[in-house]
Amino acid sequence: MKLASLHQGRDGQLIVVSRDLTKAVHAHDIAPTLQFALDNWEQVEPDLQHLYRNLNDGVAHDVFPFNPHGCASPLPRAYQWADGSAYVNHVELVRKARGAAMPESFWTDPLMYQGMSDGFLGPYQDIQAADEAWGIDFEGEIAVITDDIPMGTRTEQLHDHIKLLMLVNDVSLRNLIPNELGKGFGFFQSKPASAFSPVAITPDELNDSWYDFKVHHRLTVHLNGELFGQPHAGTDMTFNFAELVQHIAKSRHVGAGTIIGSGTVSNLDRTSGSCCLAERRMLEAIENGIPVTPFMKFGDTVKIEMFDDDGRSIFGAIEQKVVKYTNVYDKQDLERHKPV
Template identity: 45%
Template sequence: MRLATRADGTRDGQLVLVDTAQQRCAAVPQIARTLQAALDDWPALAPRLHARQQALEATAWSGAERFDATACRAPLPRAYQWADASVYRNHARLIYQWRREPIPPRYEDEPLVYQGGSDVMLGPSEHIVARDEAHGIDLEAEIAVITTDVPMGTSAEAALDCIALVVLLNDVSLRGLIPAELARGFGFYQSKPASSFAPLALTTAALGEHWRGGMLHLPVHIELNGQWFGHPDAGQETVFHFGQILAHLARTRRLSAGSIVGAGTISNADPACGNACITEARVRQMLAGVPDEDLHPYLKHGDRVRLEVRDGQGHSLFGAIDQRVVVQSAMDE
């Protein structure tokens, strides 16, 4: 199934089913008005949503409405939880070099995670709004899952069955604020503004052969201002899969249906794959001897970020995140 949340003037939007071509959609208020309502009773409602999709496909989506990705909110415009891991070895290697710190002990023994803000999640076309370019505005291309209820103490294998949907997101970071925040020993907050999501949330069944071993195995295509920036494969060079991340999070507590859990910034060691965040590009440049004044700049007012996952035939799976950066200090000048 392919699900999206259409803006309708309410806080949580309207749940719609979307066809494979991303041309038609249909609301399903008789089943669930919102995605969170569907997740709250996923074992009972997912089969009904699937049956409705099959009925629409049988009639070539006759009577369905035109699908407009730009009218979509994030699949969950607000969520009960947003937790993010860091499972890509190369990203850890480069980021901790940037921070001039060793990789944390036991990095490969148990997932490294933090809990972010989930009260505001941005849609695919909403602006990245920042207060000041000096904060070092960075993108981070990630894959995440949306869960059903995850019992406390669940195993990694059982946790895979608690994945309802898979999503693509841009986990924006303010790099200029991170060092001072982390130095205080209490984690991210101001340095992690709202994340942005592609319009579609897909079931693992809809991903087919591209979902295996608890991960999505496809590259994420990243463009900055219309120029190629990277295409790292989301299923390569990882320390843990999503089942292991969820089991780690549920070790001492259960997770509520509608929790969003990320695997961290996608990163491949091969420089030909490019980068999924600007900081990685800058560290690679520094290691190559590029002087500081020539390093890749962080995002500025008016910059455009585009993220998309395409299958082997070039079809977009989640739709695109296509957004511009708006810096309030630049608007005041």
């Protein structure tokens, strides 16, 4: 099943999308929002699946063309967004570039931070930044959405708790990170709003490509229309999604609608390219002593998408442009203090 949220209010309006991403139908008679659906999954999921089958079979009523540009994030806001770093070779590379040794525990205990979740970007919304000097970067990732999970749930018990999957652009402001991490209290200003794919899918949509709690397809990233990377998401994933979910459930109950990210998809085989600028810059620094690839500038675009074995888009694309943000209060203040 494929679900999306149209831009409407803070929490969107839930729609069911056809498998080929060409048409859709409103689901408000079943669930007004995706969060409502997740809160009541056992009751509403059979009806949503029935509507999905009818849509694909061509017998649904009030069908309309699916336009991903009209979509918010599947969950426009969420109670919790926790992003991991499951591709540890990526972490090792980051640390190697700055001459820092990596603790052995990184291979056995996942890294994770809790990010901004009170307002996500839609898949075609601009990335706003006040200053290019902040080091604007994209990060292509995969995420899962869960239902309610009791504290202490183990990996072998998590099959039925992962309800949906999405793609992510976890936007990072790289040049703000060192000072923040130097304080020893984690990311905050350096991690603005993330964007998610237009469509969230149930794991069964992946057929045999979803196993071991991993997505076994390549994640394709284009920067300004040119292929930047297409690493395989099922390869070199040190911690699978069950292990990431178990990590956050160790000491707390997890609420329905929680989103857990994989971290930047990365392969040891560097011929597949990268899913973020920082990784390419690290490789350049290791090889040549200095990074050459710049971070994103105003006007740059990034596109993140995943295709099945027949070349069909699975989640739809995230496609965003970086734009300069000017604080509206600053403009008003200038007007008030403008000389007469």
